[in-house]
Amino acid sequence: MTIKIGLLGLGVVGTGAAKIILDPSGRNSLVKDISIVKIGVKSANKPRQIDLPPNVIETDLENIVNNPDIDIVVELLGGLEPARTLILKAIANKKHIVTANKAVMALYGDEIYKKACIAGVYVLLEAAVGGGIPIVKALKQSLSANRIESIVGIVNGTTNYILTKMASEGTDFEKVLMEAQKLGYAEADPSADIDGLDAADKITILASLGFGMQINRHDIYYEGIRGINSIDIKYAKQLGFVIKLLAIAKKVTNNTSEKLQLTVHPTLVPEEHPLAHVDGVYNAVLVEGDPLGEVMFLGQGAGSGPTASAVVSDIVNIVDALKNNRTVSSSLDYINSDLYKITPIESVKTRFYVRFLSKDLPGVIGHLGTIFGEYSVSLKSVVQIGLQKKLAEIVIITYHVDEGSLRAALDKISTLDAIDSIPSILRVL
Template structure:
């Protein structure tokens, strides 16, 4: 008997999923045991490029989530509140769920996975992070024997596309963002992407899987790329770095406690680093574990094909597991996280910094800046003055590793010096 699939949404990704399920030749044999039974859409009569019987379309998505005949509900409508309601309805009616919805999992994952465990069903989320890259499966299954030390990645294609073009063309943020919107690489409202919110959703999911605890989204420090300029891109290039928006999750220990350090922000990445060569809309995740060492997964992070590939892979995994073991939950597929992680404040994190200052071109300025940093226990790797124009100069400072709070206190004092015109940019660095 075929497993019956209910699709919630038939947009770009939903259509891609339907096409794979209908075009089975040369794909996994279990696709022959699946049947699209009902499809929830806003407009049933809208022309579509996927061949499905008209009588399976409905505008009543709740009816799909509660239909006793459906085995697996695939949620592809996006958003948070309605998607959460539909997912919970499906779980409470004993259905397995596959979703590509990173926002709903990052915000409501605790409630969703608790309900799924109580009902004995699976919630599969491979497509919620990095599109077609199988990073969820890697963390849950393939790397299960490892102690994960860190997960770091380029998990948002829009920002990587913008920064790549800024680097290659020497352009500034706003005009390149506008072009990205025209080309469809950025949304009309780009806030979630360029302010790092999308990446934070994904890092909440990855950190939870990597370190075995639930993550509160509000605990993740988040900073976007709006402040990056062509001047900073050029400075970085001269020093052997490229600027990327990175999501970072790692263990950290202080004299007081052990915690997780989870954050999203621009980073100057050495050109020798594995993530420095990831360009355009491509995503990449670097995982460091023991005993495996360093592993980098890279590929398309969005789009119909990539995301649909991950969604259907999750459906196949559910069907394969149910065929092999219909009565017991497979712990490598389900979620066992119960406790919330202690997440370190960004003020306590240890970083290297690049800071660009615009100052009056007069004697003693560099010395005053160095003194302020030193008084706050911030040692400097280099300090360079250049781009003198109309009595003003740009100064680029690279610090050694220091506590963020000490750096910020020093910067506050420096900003109050009479010779300082502005402090346009602060970017953290990865060690070379």
């Protein structure tokens, strides 16, 4: 029994997936039962890095999702449109879906799953988060006996590469970003990565699976790494931290209510923490559950090999189900229709690192302590760490405090004559 697929997109991941399918030797025996019928591309004449059978290339993508011979549509286009529309049309035509599209699934996953349920088809998305790391399957199956308490991850290889290079070489952000673009680790327009949108999409998917409820992607607070500089990386190291872009989903229970804290932001991570040592383009997801405790998933989070591996794994899973008349576990099985309440960012409690530039005057640190006390902000450490253009650099690290109180205190501190500026406000894990 041959299962026929239509591939939408032949970029880095699409090419990697096609190479695996066309060279099944030594792989799972089901790979040889997969046949690529059509591959949808924008330009039929573009040079390819793979030899393809004749008449496979198709420029009209709707022909693929409407093709009655195709069993599985593999969507690797990226972006919201036409990907969402094509996925929905394929589902309406009763075709199973494999996708690596985290943006579509984060924003429209509920709609897609419900229509797939009505049509009786599968939608699998292992490749959408973490590249080759099998974190989606783990949350759906391997960790299903646990009450998930938190999911914390480095889920964007581009930003992790940039921050790693900045830390190891003392180089500023813009220079490392240009290097990352030349190496192909960053897109020509890197906004989705460096501004935190990509990580926000991914933590939406992971939180929905881990906590079993719908997440409104627009409720997630996110910020990127554009503001990180070599000064703060250096001071973080002196204080025993490294800076990482973290995606954090944490369950918080207060009396009778239960909410999620869902955030994406640069974070000071203690050097002894396992995520502190995840460098380069690697991704890692740390899951805490009851009764398991902590478990970490580590691997390359992007690129042809890792992501294509996850794509073909999903295809094989569906092939196995179709050939052996069994059921594939769908993400919809693990998510109920309720919408989880997300804690507003001003109410999220965390520790903070704040760097001040101050005139070198007596009593400044005392004034800072007084104002922080007025807003119930407790300080773990206060260090006058250096001088910059005749201005004293003061770094404070707080104990846990809600963001609203900290921001109110900083607003008042910024009015002091002695304070020149507050160039950095970062959260601490």
